[in-house]
Each structure stands twice: as C-alpha cells, then as structure tokens.
Amino acid sequence: MKKWLLDDVLELFNMPFNDLLFKAHTIHRQNFNPNEIQLSTLYNIKTGSCPENCSYCSQSAHFNTGLKKEPLKELEDVLEKARAAKQNGASRFCMGAAWRGPRESDLDKVIEMVKEVKSLGLETCVTLGLLKPEQAVKLKEAGLDYYNHNIDTSESHYDKIITTRTFADRLETIQSVSEAGINVCCGGILGMGETTRDRAEMLMTLANMDTPPKSVPINMLVQVPGTPLHGTAAVDALDFVRTIAVARILMPASYVRLSAGRSEMSKELQALCFFAGANSTFSGEQLLTVENQRLSDDTLMFEKLGLQTV
Ligand code: SAM
Numbered sequence: 400m401k402k403w404l405l406d407d408v409l410e411l412f413n414m415p416f417n418d419l420l421f422k423a424h425t426i427h428r429q430n431f432n433p434n435e436i437q438l439s440t441l442y443n444i445k446t447g448s449c450p451e452n453c454s455y456c457s458q459s460a461h462f463n464t465g466l467k468k469e470p471l472k473e474l475e476d477v478l479e480k481a482r483a484a485k486q487n488g489a490s491r492f493c494m495g496a497a498w499r500g501p502r503e504s505d506l507d508k509v510i511e512m513v514k515e516v517k518s519l520g521l522e523t524c525v526t527l528g529l530l531k532p533e534q535a536v537k538l539k540e541a542g543l544d545y546y547n548h549n550i551d552t553s554e555s556h557y558d559k560i561i562t563t564r565t566f567a568d569r570l571e572t573i574q575s576v577s578e579a580g581i582n583v584c585c586g587g588i589l590g591m592g593e594t595t596r597d598r599a600e601m602l603m604t605l606a607n608m609d610t611p612p613k614s615v616p617i618n619m620l621v622q623v624p625g626t627p628l629h630g631t632a633a634v635d636a637l638d639f640v641r642t643i644a645v646a647r648i649l650m651p652a653s654y655v656r657l658s659a660g661r662s663e664m665s666k667e668l669q670a671l672c673f674f675a676g677a678n679s680t681f682s683g684e685q686l687l688t689v690e691n692q693r694l695s696d697d698t699l700m701f702e703k704l705g706l707q708t709v
C-alpha cells in the first residue's frame with residue numbers, strides 16, 4: 400500500500416475546489432456505485448458518567464452537561480431498537496457505551512447483544528472504548544462485524560482535546576481489533592479548533608494504517624453546552640466538503656460516513672458531501688445522545704438525490 404506524505408495530502412487540500420471534487424468523485428465511481436448509500440443506526444447502551452475527559456462529549460463525568468446517566472441497557476430493549484432500525488432501512492446496528500473500556504462482566508453482556516442483533520440479519524458494530532487484545536478476540540468469536548474507535552483528530556492536536564488517554568492508546572486498540580480480524584471503523588471530528596494541517600495529518604494517519612479502516616466516520620462537532628468545546632468556531636462548510644473529498648481520495652475502498660452534525664447541515668451541503676465521496680451515514684432520530692436529522696427528512700433527501708439505501 401502507498402504511504403501518504405503530509406505534503407501530498409496538503410496539496411490535495413489546496414486544490415481548486417472543482418478539481419478536488421472531480422478527482423474525488425472519479426475515484427468514488429471507480430470503487431462504488433455512486434447512487435448507493437449505506438445506513439447504520441446508533442444506540443447508546445450505557446449513558447454518561449464516563450471517566451474520560453474528551454472535551455467534545457456530553458457523556459464525560461468531568462463536565463456538567465445535564466445528561467441523565469443510565470446503566471447498561473437490557474437485552475430486550477436493545478433488540479427492540481435493532482428491529483426498528485432494520486425496519487427503517489439500516490443494514491448495521493451500532494451500540495455505543497460511555498466507558499473508558501469494558502469490564503469483563505459488561506463485555507459478556509455486550510457479547511450476548513451482538514449475537515442476538517446479528518441473528519436479526521443486521522451487521523453489528525460496537526464502540527466500547529479501549530480494548531485489551533483478548534477482549535477483541537472474544538468479540539470476534541461472538542461474530543462482531545465492526546468496532547468503532549476514532550482517532551478523533553491529529554496526533555499533534557490530540558492533547559488539547561483529551562488528556563485522560565493518549566493517541567498511542569487509541570492506536571493500540573485499533574491494532575488489537577484489526578489483528579482479531581474485526582473490521583475497523585475509525586475517523587474523527589471536525590470543528591474542534593484544528594487547522595487544515597491537523598485535518599490532513601488525521602486523514603494521513605488513517606490512510607497509512609497497515610489496513611486502512613473499512614469505515615471512516617467524519618463527524619462535524621455537535622456543540623454540547625457544558626463541554627469545553629461549546630462555543631468553538633464552526634467549520635466552514637466548504638472546508639468540510641474538502642475533507643470528505645480528501646478522505647475519499649486517500650482511502651478509495653473505504654466507506655466514508657457523513658456522521659454527526661447532519662441536523663445542522665442543509666440538504667445541499669449533504670448532497671455535496673455525497674458527491675465528494677461520502678457513501679454512508681447514520682439513520683434514526685438520535686445519534687448517541689444528540690438528535691440526528693429526522694427519518695422523514697432523510698427519506699425525502701435520498702429520494703430527491705436518487706440515492707438507494709443499502
Ligand atoms: N466511549 C467510546 C469511545 O470514546 O470510543 C464510544 C462512544 S464515543 C461517544 C464515539 C465517538 O463519537 C467519539 O470518538 C467521537 O468521535 C464521536 N463524538 C462524541 N461526541 C461527539 C460530538 N459532540 N460531536 C461529534 N462527534 C462526537
């Protein structure tokens with residue numbers, strides 16, 4: 400696999416917009432059906448009181464965001480949500496937990512959830528924080544399809560966002576997941592005060608992994624009152640599209656997911672992201688703790704764009 404250099408990635412970011420989008424869209428067409436979009440639905444199986452201090456997150460115990468904390472959900476409750484997600488067209492069900500990492504007893508419960516959700520005919524994804532190699536193996540044995548673990552930003556910007564763990568900790572878990580044979584879902588967030596260089600570095604790290612993540616979520620920061628990042632300057636919409644385009648060029652065979660932040664984006668901006676190479680998104684009224692674009696609005700948007708959901 401070609402290893403990207405930072406200067407080459409920056410050169411892409413600096414291309415005239417039309418040239419960049421043409422290049423990204425051409426690569427997109429060579430690798431995917433441009434009229435298809437993959438849908439995943441999220442469900443937060445454990446809410447709040449997380450010991451980590453990710454400065455964007457509503458669920459960190461370090462900030463007062465007014466979020467009601469909740470223990471691990473019961474299996475039946477999870478299955479009800481998974482059935483609804485399937486009914487609404489999702490092909491993958493992603494379960495998130497506000498943990499630094501799972502305890503063994505919790506992991507066993509999540510494993511039951513994975514098995515049961517899979518038996519409904521859905522792909523499964525979980526995001527549980529840091530994992531030990533043997534925990535990744537257990538999840539693989541349970542049939543887990545994807546593990547989401549974001550690098551969130553560049554290595555250089557990382558300690559301005561989170562100090563309770565390091566960038567290297569994150570990479571270690573990603574390595575364990577990949578070695579266990581689980582597909583990696585890994586991306587980041589824009590709008591956390593990062594520079595274009597940080598965005599380029601983040602995408603370069605992802606693209607240069609031994610196996611680039613099969614799924615790459617690009618989130619627009621959802622500003623949560625009470626978190627340190629509340630009030631940060633918003634990302635320029637065209638710069639957001641550029642980042643999607645560069646992700647598509649760097650990782651031609653990966654699903655690039657237009658993730659958090661859609662409820663604050665126009666249909667036109669989302670359409671530009673899909674043209675630039677985004678071919679996956681989250682469906683459902685809610686993400687983990689914040690609202691998503693409404694299902695009825697999604698149906699209308701996909702219809703107008705002639706996008707088939709898969
Ligand atoms: N605790 C686990 C972890 O950190 O890996 C799983 C859940 S965590 C909420 C999953 C990802 O959601 C984070 O890595 C981050 O990229 C994204 N995220 C969280 N809060 C967000 C926000 N307010 N806006 C955009 N993305 C966010």
Ligand code: DTB
Pocket residue numbers: 441457493495526547549586587616617618621658659686687688689690
């Ligand atoms: C990802 O990159 N985005 C999703 C998923 N992975 C787990 C989470 C978005 C969270 C948005 C804020 C919230 O709902 O609390």
Ligand code: SF4
Pocket residue numbers: 449450451452453456457458459460496497498499528
């Ligand atoms: Fe915890 Fe994950 Fe939120 Fe960080 S992003 S505070 S690890 S739930």
